[in-house]
Amino acid sequence: xxxxxxxxxxxxxxxxxxxxxxxxxxxxxxxxxxxxxxxxxxxxxxxxxxxxxxxxxxxxxxxxxxxxxxxxxxxxxxxxxxxxxxxxxxxxxxxxxxxxxxxxxxxxxxxxxxxxxxxxxxxxxxxxxxxxxxxxxxxxxxxxxxxxxxxxxxxxxxxxxxxxxxxxxxxxxxxxxxxxxxxxxxxxxxxxxxxxxxxxxxxxxxxxxxxxxxxxxxxxxxxxxxxxxxxxxxxxxxxxxxxxxxxxxxxxxxxxxxxxxxxxxxxxxxxxxxxxxxxxxxxxxxxxxxxxxxxxxxxxxxxxxxxxxxxxxxxxxxxxxxxxxxxxxxxxxxxxxxxxxxxxxxxxxxxxxxxxxxxxxxxxxxxxxxxxxxxxxxxxxxxxxxxxxxxxxxxxxxxxxxxxxxxxxxxxxxxxxxxxxxxxxx
Amino acid sequence: xxxxxxxxxxxxxxxxxxxxxxxxxxxxxxxxxxxxxxxxxxxxxxxxxxxxxxxxxxxxxxxxxxxxx
Numbered sequence: 001x002x003x004x005x006x007x008x009x010x011x012x013x014x015x016x017x018x019x020x021x022x023x024x025x026x027x028x029x030x031x032x033x034x035x036x037x038x039x040x041x042x043x044x045x046x047x048x049x050x051x052x053x054x055x056x057x058x059x060x061x062x063x064x065x066x067x068x069x070x071x072x073x074x075x076x077x078x079x080x081x082x083x084x085x086x087x088x089x090x091x092x093x094x095x096x097x098x099x100x101x102x103x104x105x106x107x108x109x110x111x112x113x114x115x116x117x118x119x120x121x122x123x124x125x126x127x128x129x130x131x132x133x134x135x136x137x138x139x140x141x142x143x144x145x146x147x148x149x150x151x152x153x154x155x156x157x158x159x160x161x162x163x164x165x166x167x168x169x170x171x172x173x174x175x176x177x178x179x180x181x182x183x184x185x186x187x188x189x190x191x192x193x194x195x196x197x198x199x200x201x202x203x204x205x206x207x208x209x210x211x212x213x214x215x216x217x218x219x220x221x222x223x224x225x226x227x228x229x230x231x232x233x234x235x236x237x238x239x240x241x242x243x244x245x246x247x248x249x250x251x252x253x254x255x256x257x258x259x260x261x262x263x264x265x266x267x268x269x270x271x272x273x274x275x276x277x278x279x280x281x282x283x284x285x286x287x288x289x290x291x292x293x294x295x296x297x298x299x300x301x302x303x304x305x306x307x308x309x310x311x312x313x314x315x316x317x318x319x320x321x322x323x324x325x326x327x328x329x330x331x332x333x334x335x336x337x338x339x340x341x342x343x344x345x346x347x348x349x350x351x352x353x354x355x356x357x358x359x360x361x362x363x364x365x366x367x368x369x370x371x372x373x374x375x376x377x378x379x380x381x382x383x384x385x386x387x388x389x390x391x392x393x394x395x396x397x398x399x400x401x402x403x404x405x406x407x408x409x410x411x412x413x414x415x416x417x418x419x420x421x422x423x424x425x426x
Numbered sequence: 427x428x429x430x431x432x433x434x435x436x437x438x439x440x441x442x443x444x445x446x447x448x449x450x451x452x453x454x455x456x457x458x459x460x461x462x463x464x465x466x467x468x469x470x471x472x473x474x475x476x477x478x479x480x481x482x483x484x485x486x487x488x489x490x491x492x493x494x495x
Contacts, residue, residue, distance in 0.1 A: 280482065287475050290433065294467050297436050302443035303464065306457050309443065313450055 017087035026085040032104060035077045037207045046073060050081060061098035071103055075208045078104040113215055116242055125224045126245045132229040134249055138197030140167040141261050144187045147172035151204040151254040158258035163265040169194055175203035180213040185222035192227055198261045199226060202233030202254055214243040223247055233257030355387035373398050429470045436463040
């Protein structure tokens with residue numbers, strides 16, 4: 001009998017379902033709210049939540065209804081919805097089955113996000129110039145996140161895997177809900193007093209409300225003021241948070257942040273090895289190249305056969321000497337011919353020739369040639385020369401002949417002898 | 427005197443001598459200098475190669491150190 005007190009879960013859910021369905025008001029409700037957790041299922045149905053600042057309700061809009069929508073719903077969008085409340089028995093959750101949906105301007109959170117983004121951008125918090133470089137080989141990583149949960153585990157295991165020598169310091173914080181933004185900001189500030197190379201600030205994935213702390217101004221300013229380079233790691237692949245914009249680097253997931261922060265030590269070793277090999281090859285190639293160049297120079301003819309340089313000069317010298325010799329002989333021959341001519345001419349004029357033909361000449365006692373009969377008196381001693389000798393005579397008589405004057409010029413001969421001339425030429 | 431400087435000078439000396447347009451006395455000067463430079467370059471290269479090999483021999487296992495997994 002006691003057993004009959006207990007009902008099955010299915011029966012309970014079915015009962016609740018029936019109670020709800022019997023309420024006319026719930027079959028046609030009008031809601032104003034904001035879309036979150038929007039999922040476009042591949043079969044065409046939309047699953048999402050509708051919420052306000054304090055509460056939310058799951059919603060479904062089937063493909064046969066949503067095909068009439070003139071907009072694409074997305075998170076943060078403020079909407080007006082008409083639908084029926086029903087229970088999904090499998091999970092025991094109630095939800096609204098949306099019939100009609102209209103846009104109701106921009107969602108509140110969305111507007112707040114855009115406003116803050118614009119404000120911080122105008123203040124220069126997102127400026128590329130302010131971004132610090134993430135050190136390539138950090139020795140200590142600070143992690144500002146929830147101390148439990150997948151995010152911190154992912155970060156730690158990724159760091160351990162990539163470089164086990166890396167030190168990690170965890171700054172535990174709330175990451176969602178009341179007080180979370182202040183806690184995150186406080187832990188970022190606290191990290192500043194530690195010797196940390198890179199700070200990872202983030203959390204795992206969640207709805208836009210879950211991530212909201214990372215869209216808060218106080219967190220953004222804490223990141224901006226951090227002296228340590230910050231990698232934001234808010235687990236939301238698609239949308240950016242304000243933290244992402246301020247941080248020096250943005251990772252899509254906590255694992256991604258750890259990968260950015262810590263180099264894979266095996267890759268590093270490999271690249272060192274590669275560089276080593278390249279360095280050695282580089283030096284060896286350099287020596288080889290220089291050796292080849294040097295050998296080329298060594299093998300040049302001017303160094304291997306320097307005598308060729310002489311040979312050219314020798315030849316040039318020979319050539320000039322030959323020209324000198326030939327030139328001189330020509331000169332000599334020309335001059336010789338002139339002399340021969342003169343000698344011939346002289347010979348024709350020589351008094352010897354006259355003597356040979358039987359003429360003679362007479363000199364006075366003082367050795368002067370007797371040229372005129374007026375230069376002698378009877379009784380003077382003179383010397384008469386003929387071709388084969390001379391003899392002396394005494395003038396016995398004189399008489400003047402008037403035609404003698406014409407021949408005087410012809411009798412004039414050049415001083416000196418033929419022998420003299422030839423000597424000079426030699 | 428750097429290696430590159432010596433090699434460059436040797437090269438220009440060889441070029442000058444190859445044109446043959448050099449005074450004989452000057453050519454002999456160049457030739458003497460060229461032989462000296464060639465020797466200097468050879469010695470320098472040999473010394474460099476030797477020290478590279480020496481460093482490699484002393485640090486041969488530099489690249490082979492193992493990390494614990």
